[in-house]
């Protein structure tokens with residue numbers, strides 16, 4: 001929880017508030033070239049290419065696969081993506097940077113995400 005809500009993980013800037021989303025549209029560096037241009041399909045703005053609505057993380061353990069195209073199969077894959085800092089797309093948010101997480105810290109974030117499951 002501390003990594004998620006702190007400046008080490010930076011997750012809360014986008015996945016904050018009651019539903020773990022600020023309802024904004026962001027490019028989280030999934031691709032250099034997006035097959036689906038995302039928000040730009042609506043706005044036609046080049047600056048919106050690769051931006052997708054920040055999804056809620058409630059019950060995230062139960063809703064694999066992840067991202068708009070289901071390209072990441074597991075939460076481990078998601079954490080590896082964020083840990084890498086993502087691809088250098090020009091619209092990528094500055095908040096997506098290499099995290100240098102230890103194996104324990106990666107597992108800690110996954111354990112926190114699993115705690116968002118509504119039993």
Ligand code: HEC
Nearest residue numbers: 009010011014026028052053054055066067068082093095
């Ligand atoms: C710059 C804003 C931003 C930051 C920071 C961010 N995310 Fe995300 N996150 C997104 C966006 C946008 C998506 C959806 C991308 C897509 O659909 O392709 C997403 C998707 C996800 C998903 C998949 C959700 C689903 O239903 O498919 C998970 C899990 C996730 N983020 C966890 C995290 C964690 C953990 C961190 C911190 C290490 C983090 N995010 C940091 C914007 C952000």
